Amino acid sequence: MTSHAIPPVALSHDVKLDRLGEIAVKVGLGLAPGQELVMTAPFDALPLVRRITEHAYRAGASLVTTLFADEETTLARYRFAPDGAFDVASGWLYDGMASAFKAGAARLAIAGENPSLLAGQDPDRVSRANRARSKAYMPALELIAGFATNWTIVSYASPSWARAMFPDDPEDIAVARLWHAIFAASRVDGPDPVAAWTEHNAELQRRTALLNASRFAALHFRGPGTDLTVGLADDHEWNGGSTTAGNGLVCNANIPTEEVFTTPHKFRVDGRVRSTKPLSYNGTLIEDIAVKFEAGAIVDAQARTGQDVLLKVLETDEGSRRLGEVALVPFSSPISQSGLLFYNTLYDENAASHIALGQSYSKCIQNGVSRPKDELVTRGANDSLIHIDWMIGSGEVDVDGLRADGSAEPLMRKGDWVS
Amino acid sequence: MTSHAIPPVALSHDVKLDRLGEIAVKVGLGLAPGQELVMTAPFDALPLVRRITEHAYRAGASLVTTLFADEETTLARYRFAPDGAFDVASGWLYDGMASAFKAGAARLAIAGENPSLLAGQDPDRVSRANRARSKAYMPALELIAGFATNWTIVSYASPSWARAMFPDDPEDIAVARLWHAIFAASRVDGPDPVAAWTEHNAELQRRTALLNASRFAALHFRGPGTDLTVGLADDHEWNGGSTTAGNGLVCNANIPTEEVFTTPHKFRVDGRVRSTKPLSYNGTLIEDIAVKFEAGAIVDAQARTGQDVLLKVLETDEGSRRLGEVALVPFSSPISQSGLLFYNTLYDENAASHIALGQSYSKCIQNGVSRPKDELVTRGANDSLIHIDWMIGSGEVDVDGLRADGSAEPLMRKGDWVS
Numbered sequence A, B: 001m002t003s004h005a006i007p008p009v010a011l012s013h014d015v016k017l018d019r020l021g022e023i024a025v026k027v028g029l030g031l032a033p034g035q036e037l038v039m040t041a042p043f044d045a046l047p048l049v050r051r052i053t054e055h056a057y058r059a060g061a062s063l064v065t066t067l068f069a070d071e072e073t074t075l076a077r078y079r080f081a082p083d084g085a086f087d088v089a090s091g092w093l094y095d096g097m098a099s100a101f102k103a104g105a106a107r108l109a110i111a112g113e114n115p116s117l118l119a120g121q122d123p124d125r126v127s128r129a130n131r132a133r134s135k136a137y138m139p140a141l142e143l144i145a146g147f148a149t150n151w152t153i154v155s156y157a158s159p160s161w162a163r164a165m166f167p168d169d170p171e172d173i174a175v176a177r178l179w180h181a182i183f184a185a186s187r188v189d190g191p192d193p194v195a196a197w198t199e200h201n202a203e204l205q206r207r208t209a210l211l212n213a214s215r216f217a218a219l220h221f222r223g224p225g226t227d228l229t230v231g232l233a234d235d236h237e238w239n240g241g242s243t244t245a246g247n248g249l250v251c252n253a254n255i256p257t258e259e260v261f262t263t264p265h266k267f268r269v270d271g272r273v274r275s276t277k278p279l280s281y282n283g284t285l286i287e288d289i290a291v292k293f294e295a296g297a298i299v300d301a302q303a304r305t306g307q308d309v310l311l312k313v314l315e316t317d318e319g320s321r322r323l324g325e326v327a328l329v330p331f332s333s334p335i336s337q338s339g340l341l342f343y344n345t346l347y348d349e350n351a352a353s354h355i356a357l358g359q360s361y362s363k364c365i366q367n368g369v370s371r372p373k374d375e376l377v378t379r380g381a382n383d384s385l386i387h388i389d390w391m392i393g394s395g396e397v398d399v400d401g402l403r404a405d406g407s408a409e410p411l412m413r414k415g416d417w418v419s
């Protein structure tokens, strides 16, 4: 007797890249026929830009416009521009993007930057340039953060990113390893990627429904160097997986995504917390962050590397030393289990529970997208030019949900969901 | 006795490319310290973008932003987008560019497109897309055409352009031949490129001074298939070489440039004219154009190839069948003598006398930049969404200047200046 099992056929790189383009358009954006698409991409990401563009047009896009960024020209500014240059940003372009979103365009970002591109540049210049850009980008970011339109971020294994992750491998091996991780985390290497995403979204929604039903007053994180109580905003809402944007379209804003997240109360965060993964912030690596919160604000901050950039970030504005997001990610999630450090928020924030300094998401308050801004603020939502996620979860961190009466419910033990 | 002559040292490609970047910034733009620069470029032109970016920052630019265009994604729209897509343009981006120019940014375009990219696409779609883009680009184009800011166009030998020019050569040879022509025409291969441009600008300005002093009422072109009288606008002004933009900066809008040009009177063009070189218009090749003018308007138009696109172009608006520019270029000019057909207006218009359908340049009327628009119109200036140059000069074409009293002065014989 013989059995004729069909051997699994390994998918070629080109097929997986095409599937990533398809998932970006169908699951990431949920692009509607007739929509314009505005895409930003590293220069190297052209092959994925082309796959996404084709899938977008096949899905009925009217026009796809891609804004490419070349890292050498970014560096050229630090090398050759006069010092006064670093307070200038391309507001005309960001305002144009905001107009496009208001007029109904979808937005797709391809991540894949060199995580330490700006290492070695003057931190004061880096911080001034970041600040100028954040300020100029604010009108567009508000539309994005408020999900006025459907948007997503996917990623591309650019050589500079891969080299940073796998410094001991030859470049082609490093790129192949990073692609392997991206394709797996983006769920494009199984038999039916769209179905896999449908299932994953359902699981994340089950989790957010449980948390929303619990209506915890706060979360309590405990681990090495960490004893932190994060009060949740009044009327906070947990989100995860897909989102229905203001234009009615269902998008997955991050591909991959493993997190469920909500809005902390800007005045109700207390205690000490230590980062569990390095943070790559606009080209600077910030490692081993240790901060102390009092009544929602960071009152002491240290980092083993990048401390000068971190301290400048905290001075950005009123809201930059307060939290705008708290997110739970199980230690057993696939990105975490890959054991890789991506130096990229899109991946690292989906490998560990995290908090974000700065701007909160209005959709993480009940009916927040349609409520006036001052109502969100009185409920504890934070306002800032920045939104910077950093990782505080690991296999050594426990999380409890605290009820208004002070009682505690175990949520995570050794980094994983209790139930 | 021996003589120790110093042999000429051949410059490397990299040195010439760097010099082209330097000429683009110093001669083309005349960039001022603190200016922003907005650059558009074919995707392939990255090496030149990097050279220009470095020279711009060295010259004190505050921020250089480059918008890259990838030809494959342009084609993807024609292949995969729904039919309704072709009336849409990225107005948000063009409006953003207009804002940047108003706020003082300089503008640099790198030309190098595949001249027949859209050959074989539905002419109706091509024309609708061109029309939508022209309309959306109008606010930015008006600032450019009115020299509200300093701007320039330079070129890059992209493989698709080189293949179109040299279809019988292997691609690397074709690219090398095109670079040879670009470097020569852009005057970067001599001992002192900036000095060469100073001298060339002085010669063009000597020519425009003579023509402005003559105050001809019309030009008369005679050659095979051509007997055309082009009335000149009242208060017309001849321009050539460098221009002082509205912001006070001196730029060379075209690198290379060999032409002197002015504004025809929109109602005073009569006779027949035949094109002497193919015209590449947004990816369509239009060859052997033959048209008849009456009282300024084209009343009959034919072309051996691309006639359908030509006829649609003429229907763009009121001004699209009237002239906005007439330009004189000697047959002995270096680009003409190269004997090459570039399928690119920047080069081919500088190899032959030409006329342009559509929008006129306000600086080609005396004090035109500061005069209200209706004053320009009453003097004969034309208005249109389009500005399309096509070549009517050759070694067989004579040009006379006609005075108001009907007397004629020979200007060109067999395509060259009489004096």
Ligand SMILES: [Zn+2]
Pocket: A259, A261, A325, A327, A349, A354, A389
């Ligand atoms: Zn998050």
Ligand SMILES: [Zn+2]
Pocket: A325, A356, A387, A388, A389
């Ligand atoms: Zn976040």
Ligand SMILES: [Zn+2]
Pocket: B259, B261, B325, B327, B349, B354, B389
């Ligand atoms: Zn011209």
Ligand SMILES: [Zn+2]
Pocket: B325, B356, B387, B388, B389
């Ligand atoms: Zn012209």
